[in-house]
Amino acid sequence: xxxxxxxxxxxxxxxxxxxxxxxxxxxxxxxxxxxxxxxxxxxxxxxxxxxxxxxxxxxxxxxxxxxxxxxxxxxxxxxxxxxxxxxxxxxxxxxxxxxxxxxxxxxxxxxxxxxxxxxxxxxxxxxxxxxxxxxxxxxxxxxxxxxxxxxxxxxxxxxxxxxxxxxxxxxxxxxxxxxxxxxxxxxxxxxxxxxxxxxxxxxxxxxxxxxxxxxxxxxxxxxxxxxxxxxxxxxxxxxxxxxxxxxxxxxxxx
DNA sequence: AAATCAGCCAACCGCGAATCG
DNA sequence: GCGATTCGCGGTTGGCTGATT
Numbered sequence: 001x002x003x004x005x006x007x008x009x010x011x012x013x014x015x016x017x018x019x020x021x022x023x024x025x026x027x028x029x030x031x032x033x034x035x036x037x038x039x040x041x042x043x044x045x046x047x048x049x050x051x052x053x054x055x056x057x058x059x060x061x062x063x064x065x066x067x068x069x070x071x072x073x074x075x076x077x078x079x080x081x082x083x084x085x086x087x088x089x090x091x092x093x094x095x096x097x098x099x100x101x102x103x104x105x106x107x108x109x110x111x112x113x114x115x116x117x118x119x120x121x122x123x124x125x126x127x128x129x130x131x132x133x134x135x136x137x138x139x140x141x142x143x144x145x146x147x148x149x150x151x152x153x154x155x156x157x158x159x160x161x162x163x164x165x166x167x168x169x170x171x172x173x174x175x176x177x178x179x180x181x182x183x184x185x186x187x188x189x190x191x192x193x194x195x196x197x198x199x200x201x202x203x204x205x206x207x208x209x210x211x212x213x214x215x216x217x218x219x220x221x222x223x224x225x226x227x228x229x230x231x232x233x234x235x236x237x238x239x240x241x242x243x244x245x246x247x248x249x250x251x252x253x254x
Numbered sequence: 255a256a257a258t259c260a261g262c263c264a265a266c267c268g269c270g271a272a273t274c275g
Numbered sequence: 276g277c278g279a280t281t282c283g284c285g286g287t288t289g290g291c292t293g294a295t296t
Contacts (some may be wrong), residue, residue: 020264042281059265094284110263275282
């Protein structure tokens with residue numbers, strides 16, 4: 001999207017600007033963050049010469065300017081992860097976003113609302129068309145891969161007792177790679193939602209840490225700390241010593 | 255070709271939690 | 276311990292875009 005093309009009425013409420021960001025504002029914000037790092041958003045306005053609230057600056061950075069953000073359509077794998085984690089945690093978008101490196105909570109939230117939150121309205125035409133097209137392509141290529149069942153998934157889907165228990169008291173099994181170092185890493189090879197689903201079925205529940213926004217290194221994140229408090233357990237093992245931890249974006253690379 | 259509809263997504267808002275002094 | 280400030284999250288809105296009628 002081209003900044004400023006949204007047609008928002010840019011207006012100033014006193015000193016503060018609202019509405020779409022201009023490239024100049026983006027530049028100022030990027031420069032500020034590269035110099036001072038993330039945080040202290042309320043002082044950004046003063047220091048960077050931006051007539052924006054700290055909130056607005058943070059949002060713009062997190063959702064649009066932060067390095068490593070992916071743009072464009074979510075992959076079937078990502079869709080699968082969203083469904084799986086939403087079943088576990090509900091609308092905990094920021095938590096879910098931690099497991100989708102490069103994706104923002106806002107993006108996931110928007111995605112969920114537009115794809116899954118509708119309740120069987122006739123407006124699913126577009127999706128149906130997409131799925132039909134997808135299926136036709138698959139039939140043509142003869143891959144035998146199943147069409148995505150996403151349209152059947154709703155936010156009202158009932159959880160199995162196991163998932164309900166998980167939601168209540170999330171348990172965290174040992175990361176499969178730690179448990180079994182020779183385990184082939186399949187994630188990137190899963191080329192359909194169904195593959196991912198199978199994969200996630202096998203692996204669901206373990207966590208890996210994508211939360212290194214402040215450059216503090218890969219370590220137990222807030223969620224783990226919260227869970228540790230909740231379960232009175234130690235989550236020290238989250239400081240994985242993997243070779244392929246992506247410190248820039250945070251997380252374990254598959 | 256024009257009008258209407260629905261999807262999409264950036265940005266805003268309100269609120270609660272965390273942190274600071 | 277307490278009030279003020281800051282931060283982060285989830286929900287909602289506004290308006291552009293592309294598809295459909």
